[in-house]
Amino acid sequence: xxxxxxxxxxxxxxxxxxxxxxxxxxxxxxxxxxxxxxxxxxxxxxxxxxxxxxxxxxxxxxxxxxxxxxxxxxxxxxxxxxxxxxxxxxxxxxxxxxxxxxxxxxxxxxxxxxxxxxxxxx
Numbered sequence: 001x002x003x004x005x006x007x008x009x010x011x012x013x014x015x016x017x018x019x020x021x022x023x024x025x026x027x028x029x030x031x032x033x034x035x036x037x038x039x040x041x042x043x044x045x046x047x048x049x050x051x052x053x054x055x056x057x058x059x060x061x062x063x064x065x066x067x068x069x070x071x072x073x074x075x076x077x078x079x080x081x082x083x084x085x086x087x088x089x090x091x092x093x094x095x096x097x098x099x100x101x102x103x104x105x106x107x108x109x110x111x112x113x114x115x116x117x118x119x120x121x122x
Contacts, residue, residue: 007117009034014050014061016075017089018042018068022109026062026089029113035120043067047075051082060120061086062107065096076101087119 013035017023023040030037038056041047044067050056061079063072065088072088079086090096091109105119 007033007121010036011059011120012036012038012057013120014038014047014056014058015040016042016044016047016061016067016072017064018066019064022064026111026116029111029116030062030120033117044070044072044074047072048078051075051078058084060084060122062116062120063088065090065092071098073098073101076104085120085122087116089116 008030013030015023015026015030015037017026017040027037027040038058041050051058061084063075063086065072076086087105087107088097088101089107089109089111094102094106097106107116107119
């Protein structure tokens with residue numbers, strides 16, 4: 001097993017992404033890196049509920065900024081309040097992220113898989 005296969009060994013990573021194919025591809029990359037994928041979750045409301053209800057433990061998360069016209073900022077707030085690491089994912093530039101959230105890590109779509117894995121590992 002190579003180093004990449006162990007980089008997220010045992011970590012529970014929530015994927016919040018509304019595009020099924022993108023979520024599937026990202027989930028595969030995370031699982032190959034040893035992570036347990038929580039989700040994918042397609043809406044901010046569902047992701048926040050999952051966190052608040054404690055149905056799943058989460059160590060880190062990847063959040064699509066735009067979820068069918070809805071922003072993922074409520075999820076970011078819920079994660080930040082729990083000191084859970086997360087990164088934003090967007091197909092757009094920094095301007096797609098609201099100013100108050102620009103200090104959080106961000107990965108550009110299409111994904112650089114190594115960059116995502118390193119950002120989630122911390």
